[in-house]
Amino acid sequence: MKQIKRYSLIAVLFLLVSCYKDKGNYTYDELNKVEIVFEGGGFLSPRAADTLHIEPQLIYRGDTMPAGELTESFSFTWYCNNEEISTGPVLNYAVRDLTGLRPYVKLKAVNKKDESTFLEGFYVDAIPAYLTGWVVLTKKDGRSIISFIDPVTFEVTADFYTTISGEELGPDAVEVKEHWMASAGLSNPGNILVVRNDPAGNIELDGIKLGPLYNTNNFFLGNTLPTDFRPRGEFYMWDYSMMLDDNGNIYTRKHVNPAFSQSGVYPNKPMFIPGGVKFDKGWTGTYLSGQTILYDKTKGRLFLGSDHGLVLPVNYMPGPPVPPGTTLINAMDKEMVYVGRLQQGRFTSSYYLVFFDGNRHFAQKIMVMDQFYTIQALFMSENPLGVGTANAESVFCQLPRIDNYLFYSGGSGNKTLYLWEHGPSRSSEYFTFDSPIRTITASQNQIMGVHTHDQLMVGLENGDIYILGILSDQMADPSRRLIKKIGLGEGMPVSSMYKMGFGYTQM
Template identity: 25%
Template sequence: MKKLLLYILSVFALSSCYKDKGNYDYVDINEVSITGIDSLYTVNYGSVFSVKPTLAFTKDNGADTSAYRYMWLASLDNTGQTANVDTLSYSRDLEERITLTSGKYDVFYRVTDKKTGVTFGRHFMMTVVTSVYEGWLLLSEVNGKSRLDMLSKGTEGYKPTYDLLGTIGAGLTLSGLPVEVKFARLTSAASGHTIYVSTTTGTHRLDGETLKWKSPLQTDFFSDLPAGFYADKITSRTATLVYLHGNDGNMYYYMYTFSIYFGLPVNVMYGQSMPFKVSPFVAYYNDVSNSTNTHILYDMEGKRFVKHIYSLPAYCTEMPAGTMFNYKTGKDLVYMETTRFNNGDTYAILDSAHAKYYLARFNIAANIVQTYYDEMPATAISQAENFAVSPDMGYVFYNVGGKLYEYDASTKQSKLMIDYGERSVTFLKFDGFMATGLTGAKSYYNKLQVGVYDPSLPADSCGTFELYTVPGVNGNLILNESYTGFGKIKSITYRER
């Protein structure tokens, strides 16, 4: 496609007549009406894109196509550029194979009457997608090794690509057991989008657009990593901010806005020099417009919540006094997750010597406010393997083997939602999206994501990914979508757009 240097106007025809400079009379001209073009199209990369507009003329029937010039132009959306516009076609109808880079484009169709030189036009949006443009990434165990699969969103829904890295020739062969896969935005620009893939032999970064291998984790660090290091949990709630917990028991922090890069551990109390052993969980302020607010970590040795704020990026500080419970809990943290429930409540499940379990909730806004604290007499809670919290209902979901439970804090009761029998649950999650306005998040932010393992099936196809709607008043789960053919699912993330 030929590149042109020109300025695209969103309004192509400013008048339906022109002034005769000799006598200043106005003369009617041939007007062109353009219909039959939708406002938005999604096109697969490499496919033929066809648009056949309907043209109506006020001075002729339009049969003489030589009397007009036609042009289809495409420019990347929201780039602010008025140059390097791609010309898709010079024909009346568009019938071209699209080889533009994946992304969203402003497309302009122009029809010029050669006799008068007046141009008429229509504008629409076109999204070019590839097989890895958007969708679910699933990291699974297959015969003692790791495999990355993808459910790619296309024009006809989600389709699986098994062994994604091998299929696309990513230049990376995974070894070791699966740990985590995570989509993150290191910068707000598309070039800052990345996928981290962790196994027990290391963490690698994939290019956000092509999903091909880009670099080992070490290149993102300003300090040397110990041998055998890998990230066991990555928290990225907003663009430009990432918390990374390593298998060395330390937490590392990245914030592009303030030029803070992964380096020394941040799990150090202010005024001290030795790191404390920190939990992999991070609590935060749920409002994405204020991503620089306080974050909460958990000191596993001191058994207490602590604050980490951007103004003291290398240290943690003490929490304020609590109104419902002491932030120095003296208990082990089993699970912690910030949710969208109650405008951003963080849920923390605490274990008191394996005898009693407690549910603590607090909200991080202008102040840190405690919203709930009570014993959690949930069925078989001491054996729970995975947890997730509904952003709509606030129910806590957890599994014990193949039994999936829902715990309602208002009634302090558990309900067995699904009994998978000989199968087991290997993954539970809600949300995980940057913002609910994003394409995938609109449909899935409040769906329960479940990974199910069937030991009777071959190792390379023993996993199923299920998506459920959670009704109110403890209603039964409603299965929305189910996909098969994966390994034993360990971690899932969504490549957002």
């Protein structure tokens, strides 16, 4: 009984203690919250060769001030993926020194008075050094040489294939072109395909590092090449690709996984085309169209390689007859020397076909409609092109995204660049060089949110490269056209391209 009383007393004491109230008599300092603001926002896309220069703003006590003016009140530490990379209010750091695939750079600002800490950061999606830029294929002393030209600094990485791979391309490279994957591969950069007109086969280069990835000779059935095989062209169309060889034969394969740049095997026997048709040349349609234009020079016929693996003749669609004197695409009386694609839709896309009769050039515009088992062309127009200026040596460059403009070389010695405007059928001298023009290529960039063409690269026989502006103000004022002259000195240009980067830029 005595025990019970004693325990009860202790319990009552605990109960009474629990009733004690904390009156809360504290003194607080006012905490001034700091917000860190980066000018570029939470995602930065510098070029890989750039140096980041980040000067954050701090919103502190109602004012927005550069961090550099608050060094007495705050200490600053910068981190990349949680590793300290710098101290101080301003970050100057080489992009290529950032670690990780998609570095997260973070600034920690600590109030020296009360140790209050504030954090803010941003992701860096660095644009690889070779993602976009000019690529030129030249020939010199029996060598094929590929060089890369930075589109901003115009810094030249000459003969990069040999430097990177330690191998020679050989004497027979004839074309460089960019090709993209489909489906999930659209977010990958396009790779560079080097077409080599010899039994060694085509080479595909990595779109980021420019190193060799594949030899397309390894993608024939049973690793056995067709008889007497030398590539003349290779064309990629969504789920399918086609190979054209020196004998005019076509080989078609379906990609096992279109997201891979190389998948599926080509049959090692030529595709059957009725009537013994052989193809002289092919032109890649736009990525979106999934079309390839093939030219049977012997019979003067136009064919379409489709992205369902078929090769079919193109005929004018039934309707009003084409005007008398028109060059018929199914019975050409002139040589087709160029096909300029226009970036339009899928299954239906337009082209400018340039014909040459040995004296004059003609540009015919057609829209090609792929109806699976038949291919029809809607005739739009045909006009003489560059009369008195274009010649047998002329090279052409139709702007895919600006229907009206086609550039071509001509004039005395083929040294003058002309602008042809399809609308008014008007030719005007654009720039004159001191050496014959061999290649013309247009860039593609996003300007004010629109994919368009702002520059032209002209390759001259003497090895010089010119970058010209083709925006409206530069067209209007000849003195503003020359952007850069580059003494490449790697021989005569035979093919060139503008590397446009990610696949989705072609949508």
